Amino acid sequence: MGIMVLVFTRTTFGLRLRAVAQNQSSAALLGLSAGLWLALGWAVSCAVGTVAGVVAAPTLGLSPAMMTVPLLMALAATNLGGINSRVGVVVGGLLVGLLSAIGGRYIPGLGGDLNVLLAFGVAIVVVLIKPAGLFGRESTVRA
Structure with a gap:
């Protein structure tokens, strides 16, 4: 994550990617x-x-659905922190x-893949209270 921050903030490659995005x-x-x-991005x-x-395969096993739970957790984290805030996504x-x-340690019956329920439950509560997420900013685009 630190390397990607440096690439996007300190190099002309990162500046150009951010400009196009x-x-x-x-x-x-x-x-x-x-x-x-965009293709380079x-x-x-x-x-x-x-x-x-490659890093996750030894612990999760190799299958077509091996990253389903981590991707769902990433979606919950992104919505929790705010989709348009890089710092918010990290905090989320x-x-x-x-x-x-x-939750897996202290809530009985909530372990393994069921932790996704807790993550999405918290993300839904936050999005209901603050639709842009914890660090996101709402914007209005007028044509």
Whole structure:
């Protein structure tokens, strides 16, 4: 995570990826090919996902559905922290990790894959109270 923060904040590669992701038309005016940079962004995300799969495979087992629970936990963490806030997603991930560890230990019958229920329950409560998540900002786009 630290390496990705450094890449996206300290390199021209990261700056260009962020520029295209935030405003494709302005990035095109700067001479950046949106298609190329979006493809490079997908390539980086595939590489990070591949590393995550290789690291997780020995503990989760190798099957087509091996990352289902971690992906659901990541979705809950993203909604909890706020989809448009990078810091919020990290904090949401830490909160989901703590909730699943503590919930599996102290709530009887809630262990293994059922920790997803606790993570989504908390995420739903937070989204009902604050729709953009804990750190997210609501925005209104008018045409």
